[in-house]
Amino acid sequence: MRKTTSYSACMLLALFLSIAAFAQTVTITGNVKNSSNQDIVPAVSVTLKGTSSGTFTDDKGNFTLTTAQKPPFTLVFSSVGFESQEVTVNSASQAVNVSFRPSSTLGTEVVVSASRVPERILESPVSIERVGAAAVRASPAASYYDIVANLKGVDVVTSSMTFKTPTTRGFSKSGNTRFNQLVDGMDNLAPGLNFSVGAIIGLSELDVDNMELLPGASSALYGPGGMNGTLLISSKNPFKYTGLSFQIKEGMMNTDGRYRDISAFHNWTARWAENINNRFAYKITADFIQAKDWVAADKRNYAGRPTGRGQIVPGTRESDPNYDGINVYGDETTADIRAVFRGIAAQAPFLAPYINSISADPINVSRTGYDEKDIIDPSTLNFKLGGAVHYKFTDKLEGVIAGNWGTGNSVYTGNDRYSFKDFKMGQYKLELNHRNWFLRTYTTQENAGQSFAAVTATRLTNEAWKSSTDPVNGWYSQYGQAYLASKMAGLSDAQAHSQARSVADVGRPAAGSDEFKELFNRVRSVPLSQGGALFIEQSDMYQTEGQYNLSDITGKVADVLVGANYKVFNLDSKGTLFVDTAGTIKIREYGAYVQASRRLFNDVLKLTFSGRYDKNENFEGRFTPRATAVIKVAENNNVRVSYQTAYRFPSTQAQFINLFIGGGTQLIGxxxxxxxxxxxxKNKPYDFNVDGTPGGTHNFKEYKPESVSSYEVGYKGLFGNKLLFDVYGYYGKYTNFLARTIIGQPASEGAAPNPLTDRRFSVPYNVDQKVNVYGFGISIDYRLPANFVIGGNLSSDVLDNADDLKNSGFIANFNTPKYRTNLSLSNNSLGKKKLLGMSIVYKWQDAFFYEEDFGNGGIPAIHTLDAQVSYKIVKYKSVVKLGANNLLNQYYYNGIGNSFVGGLYYVSFGYNIF
Structure with missing residues (x-):
């Protein structure tokens, strides 16, 4: 028995030794440096040729690769901005030190968003713009989000420092619902507030790997909302980018004290990532911004009544009794003081003849308002946390648990000027990524915190101090009596109004006083549903989606992708935003897509066909096709032709909003x-004519999704690895265009319409008229001697039948300059040791007319100059940068009611960022 046991033990030992010998591994180590300046090169891909196994260099340029394959074998080194290199390893003891050769990046970038599969940007079937991590580092922009504004064909509406809304191809406004923004595959949309919140949450600057922009229709692959474009922002993978990175950015803004006293700007960001045995990796990121925000200070007079189709008119508070300053709040409350006169005439009949002789026309008077700087706390605060855990189950399958969370204060312009105070939003996902497929589920959790409607809060503050309607001690009663007394005393009309306002405003709380703060804080803390200005918004969204690449199976016929998603909105505003006093409103959507592509004639022609079907439970399903062709006319020269469609279901607010926006208007879904x-x-509402008089009965038609068909031709070519040229032209046709109109409702059934006193509603509807747009874009990038790169782009977007639409009373909200251009000059390796860097960007856009719920009016032409110089401290892996946005401090605004943006000047120190 013992002998048998001994034999068995020997056999097991021999088996284990054999397995160990068979599974013996080889570990290769090495280092990668830039051949031109001997800088370390992190995040270089190191793969074993002919396999999918590999690793990346760390923040010191070092790498370790373990493999069961015995030498000799070949390692492949690749990274954006460098030539791919192969090194043969003959021995396990061989130290692999690579001198990595930089290359021109013009046209060599690989993009994913255009077809959902990797391809060279030169071969993209549709127009696309890309910003890589190196461009983010070299940009003079204080925020990576601002870089998007310099891309071809892009408009950005700036509500405030941290709330910016990009779009392409027209119909631009704050919180644009026609433009998708995806961060690591997660829709950046706030489920209840109804718009992408941009940089308020999401990635820190140090964690941005790249941004890809698809201008125009993009629903066929990315779902509802991509009418005017899709922006995809991707983070850095912790397997690839490791180590500690941080950046401290300090600056100044409001430097001339024109609208606000000079103030400091602070932006601190950090990232820590670790790769453990190339199997497990994690990262943690943090970003903090603190500043005194830009202020909205447009004092122009806005005539918004009686129909809400306002316009800029002459007048100031001193010259116009009914003055309504665009960024003066509280003066939206207005009344005809002849009603006061009639009350006086009834009590003193002997005055009736004189009173009746004063005016046959309305004498509209607005209450005295407060400037935005007196209402909204300027303390911009933005704090973001992010993190992810990655685990490689196999060389082909990787699991991810990730989350981004942000909180802070900001300002947004919609139908009101909204102050986001203690706003919070988080996005959390689980994801499996395979070489051929992915499966992702994520949720967005929103909490409006103490956010409030600033205009509404100020009007209510006026009422809390002194009622407008009290027949004895009310503000209008006192104003009307004082006005009448002044007129009887022989004063002129202007003098009488001035005297009357002085009397009615006696004791009015001064901005910033304890009394004012007490009244204002009281009303802004009461929910909108209870007559205050506070949002109670805690909506959320859940989405699951997946995609499978069938090309390994179908490749002989075509490369095929299939995908699907399921989404649920839970709207919860406690009646402050939605008609949800009875409970949470649920909206469910689902969709699926397929794409097939084939290369023909020895890769001279590539054809791609895509189709997507989506269904929202409140609307009929929609199918959106896309067809593209890429024709290779020469090496690195391609012509692209595409037909794309896009659609959007009415947004959550467009369906169920129920919000009083002041001036007698209720915003409904x-x-x-x-x-x-x-x-x-029963009590039929009526439309308004263009001149503001009552029209016919309003007919509620079936509410439908909006769609667009876009036709585009483009060409992209690379000449001698020095000149990159790109041009496109497009034409888009909208069907069932979604818009809003103002209707009135008589005081009671059968009553005659009275636009001055009837309740008004802003209702959504589909436009019957044709809405067509067209435009073009052209860009040139040229690599000059001594590493200089010069670039420029010009683009244009035009609403085809703008005059016809305006004459019909339809407000298109196109909000786009006819022409815009960007010019740039950069160099990231100046000097004998190539340690200096610089970049300068000039941006110009044409003047245009802006239309939005908050107000309509002209936007002057904008000229801005951004610049930066930097210096690398190689020994400490650090970069010092001195930069400026809007260097010449030319204040501008790009939307009615939005902040006036001035110069921001900063210096930054970054560690381990190159």
Missing amino acids: GDKSFQTYYNFT
Whole structure:
């Protein structure tokens, strides 16, 4: 028995030794440096040729690769901005030190978003713009999000420092619902507030790997909302980018004290990532911004009544009794003081003849307002945390648990000027990524915190101090009596109004006083549903989606992708934003897509066909096709032709919003339930004519999704690795264009319309008229001697039948300059040791007319100059940068009611960022 046991033990030992010998591994180490300046090169891909196994260099340029394959074998080194290199390893003891050769990046970038599969940007079937991590580092922009504004064909609406809304091809406004923004595959949309929140949450600057922009229609692959474009922002993989990185950015803004006293700008960001045995990796990121925000200070007079189709008119508070300053709040409350006169005439009949002789026309008077700087706390605060855990189950399958969370204060312009105070939003996902497929599920959790409507809060503050409607001690009663007394005393009309306002405003709380703060804080803390200005917004969204690349199976016929998604919105505003007092509103959507592509004639022609079907439970399903062709006319020269469609279901707010926006107007959704809720079926509402007079009865038609068909031709070519040229032209046709109109409702059934006193509603509807747009874009990038790169782009977007639409009373909200251009000059390796860097960007856009719920008016032409110089401290892996946005401090605004943006000057120190 013992002998048998001994034999068995020997056999097991021999087996284990054999397995160990068979599974013996080889570990290769090495280092990668830039051949031109001997800088370390992190995040270089190191793969074993002919396999998918590999690793990346760390923050010191070092790498370690373990393999069961015995030498000799070949390692492949690759990274954006460098020539791919192969090194043969003959021995396990061989130290692999690579002198990595930089290359021109013009046209060599690989993009994913255009077809959902990797391809060279030169071969993209549709127009696309890309910004890599190196461009983010070299940009003079204080925020990576601002770089998007310099891309061809892009418009950005700046509500405030941290709330910016990009779009392409027209119909631009704050919180644009026609433009998708995806961060690591997660829609950046705030489920209840209804718009992408941009940089308020998301990635820190040090964690941005690249940004890809698809201008125009992009729903076929990315779903509802991509009418005017899709922006995809991708983070750095912790397997590839490791170590500690941090950046401290300090600056100044409001430097001339024109609108606000000079103030400091602070931006601190850090990232820590670690790769453990190339199997497990994690990262943690943090970003903090603190500053005194830009202020909205447009004092122009806005005539918004009686129909809400306002315009800029002459007048100031001193010259116009009914003055309504665009960024003066509280003066939206207005009344005809002849009603006061009639009350006086009834009590003193002997004055009636004189009173009746004063005016046959309305004498509209607005209450005295407060400037935005007196209302909204300027303390911009933005704090973001992010993190991810990655685990490689196999060389082909990677799992990810990730999350981004942000909180802070910001300002947004919609139908009101909204102050986001203690706003919070988080996005969390689980993801499996395979070479051929992915499966992702994520949620977005939103909390509006103490956010409030600034205009509404100020109007209510006025009312809390002194009622407008009290017949004895009310503000208008006192104003009307003082005005009448002044007129009887022989004063001129202007003098009488000035005297009357002085009397009615006696004791009015001064901005910033304890009394004012007490009144204002009281009303802004009361929910909108209870007559205050506070949002209680805690909506969320859940989405699951997946994609499979069938090309390994179908490759002989075509490369095929299939994908699907399921989404649920839970709207929860406690009646402050939605008609949800009875409970949470759920909206469900699902969709699926397929794409097939084939190369023909020895890769001279590539054809791609895509189709997507989506269904929202409140609307009929929609199918959106896309067809593209890429024709290779010469090496690195391609012509692209595409037909694309896009659509969007009415947004969550467009369906269920129920918000009083002041001036007698209720903003409501398009769901049929509102017709019963507001008794429209019996007390019929009426439309307004263009001149503001009552029109015919408003007919509620079926509310439908909006769609666009876009035709585009483009060409992209690379000449001698020095000149990159790109040009496109497009034409788009909208169907069932989604818009809003103002309707009135008589005081009671059968009553005659009275636009001055009737309740008004802003209702969504589909436009019957044709809405067509067209435009072009052209860009040139040229690599000069001594590492200089010069670039420029010009683009244009035009609303085809703008005059016809305006004459019909339709407000298109196109909000786009006809022409815009960007010019740039950069060099990231100046000097004998190539340690200096610089970049300068000039941006110009044409003047245009802007239309939005908050106000309509002209936007002057904009000229801005951004610049930076930098110096590398190689020994400490650090970069010092001195930069400026809007270097010449030319204040501008790009939307009515938005902040006036001045110069921002900063110096930064970054560690381990190159």
